[in-house]
Amino acid sequence: MIELEGLTKRYGEKVAVNNLTFTVHPGIVTGFLGPNGAGKSTTMRMMLGLDNPSAGVVRVDGKHYSQLKDPLTYIGALLDAKAMHGGRSAFNHLLCLAQSNGIPRGRVDEVLDTVGLTAVAKKKAKGFSLGMGQRLGIAGALLGDPEILMFDEPVNGLDPEGIHWIRNLMKSLAAQGRTVFVSSHLMSEMALTADHLVVIGQGRLLADMTMSDFIRQNSRSYVRLRSPQRERLLDVLHEAGITAVEAGNGTLEVDGTSAEQLGELAAGHQLVLHELSPQQASLEEAFMQLTAESVEYHAHSDPAGTGAPPPTEGWGDGWQQRKGA
Numbered sequence: 001m002i003e004l005e006g007l008t009k010r011y012g013e014k015v016a017v018n019n020l021t022f023t024v025h026p027g028i029v030t031g032f033l034g035p036n037g038a039g040k041s042t043t044m045r046m047m048l049g050l051d052n053p054s055a056g057v058v059r060v061d062g063k064h065y066s067q068l069k070d071p072l073t074y075i076g077a078l079l080d081a082k083a084m085h086g087g088r089s090a091f092n093h094l095l096c097l098a099q100s101n102g103i104p105r106g107r108v109d110e111v112l113d114t115v116g117l118t119a120v121a122k123k124k125a126k127g128f129s130l131g132m133g134q135r136l137g138i139a140g141a142l143l144g145d146p147e148i149l150m151f152d153e154p155v156n157g158l159d160p161e162g163i164h165w166i167r168n169l170m171k172s173l174a175a176q177g178r179t180v181f182v183s184s185h186l187m188s189e190m191a192l193t194a195d196h197l198v199v200i201g202q203g204r205l206l207a208d209m210t211m212s213d214f215i216r217q218n219s220r221s222y223v224r225l226r227s228p229q230r231e232r233l234l235d236v237l238h239e240a241g242i243t244a245v246e247a248g249n250g251t252l253e254v255d256g257t258s259a260e261q262l263g264e265l266a267a268g269h270q271l272v273l274h275e276l277s278p279q280q281a282s283l284e285e286a287f288m289q290l291t292a293e294s295v296e297y298h299a300h301s302d303p304a305g306t307g308a309p310p311p312t313e314g315w316g317d318g319w320q321q322r323k324g325a
């Protein structure tokens with residue numbers, strides 16, 4: 001497992017990582033989320049001993065990274081797919097890593113095959129597309145057959161087949177009992193991959209919980225109802241002390257009562273329902289709800305520079321400032 005205790009990183013006045021304490025457990029995929037500049041990459045770099053903490057500690061299997069003998073056999077990481085010698089072939093890049101970590105040469109062919117780069121193994125990495133570079137970085141992470149794997153934005157640049165492949169790869173690594181820690185801005189992808197989430201904002205821990213608890217705690221869930229006998233349904237709900245909100249197109253939304261209870265209530269009054277569907281917010285909605293306060297970088301939503309007022313809510317402060325308000 002990976003343990004962080006009071007991990008802090010300051011760059012001058014800027015506190016990039018602020019007193020983070022959490023544990024990444026084996027056997028599951030843990031997603032690491034946060035808005036731009038939240039401190040995810042800085043945290044991952046400290047986990048790998050690439051940056052020194054200003055305070056606090058990180059332990060990988062109970063040890064500091066620098067105390068690990070042949071570290072690639074303990075923890076494999078993809079941090080930056082471009083961080084490789086472009087003049088080397090994929091095979092030679094992996095061979096150098098293997099030789100400096102006591103890993104047998106045969107393992108290079110194995111991981112090239114796993115990531116689907118065997119056919120281009122002799123080609124120079126500088127000619128690789130972003131997606132091929134990601135695959136090569138993932139091959140490097142897998143090289144030492146480590147129990148702990150860490151991926152920073154692994155699906156960046158991958159095509160749909162590649163995204164599907166990495167999702168299954170991470171799940172299967174976790175199913176083998178390994179510790180898998182992955183950051184991504186693609187919420188829909190994270191929702192399909194991660195079992196547990198660690199969320200940070202402005203360097204601080206905002207959440208450390210299961211995916212389902214995270215969505216439940218940070219979003220509204222409700223039941224949507226539609227009936228050709230809408231007025232009678234409203235009366236029945238009212239009599240039962242249940243508040244329904246009209247949601248347009250003849251649909252009603254009910255908070256705090258399960259679909260089962262509503263279905264039985266309707267059946268008990270012989271009411272026809274055309275829809276009875278529990279609605280749960282997406283991970284993206286829950287993430288935006290939780291991190292709204294800690295988003296540092298807001299886009300201006302007036303790219304044409306027309307000065308037109310914002311059409312919807314949710315603008316940052318920038319528009320008002322530009323208007324001189």
Ligand SMILES: Nc1ncnc2c1ncn2[C@@H]1O[C@H](COP(=O)(O)OP(=O)(O)OP(=O)(O)O)[C@@H](O)[C@H]1O
Nearest residue numbers: 011014015016034035036037038039040041042043
């Ligand atoms: N070497 C550095 N010197 C000064 N400030 C830095 C340095 N590295 C990171 N920072 C600052 O620390 C903060 C956290 O950056 P970091 O790259 O860790 O965030 P992140 O969550 O990975 O962001 P993103 O999602 O955009 O990749 C940012 O404000 C960044 O500008």
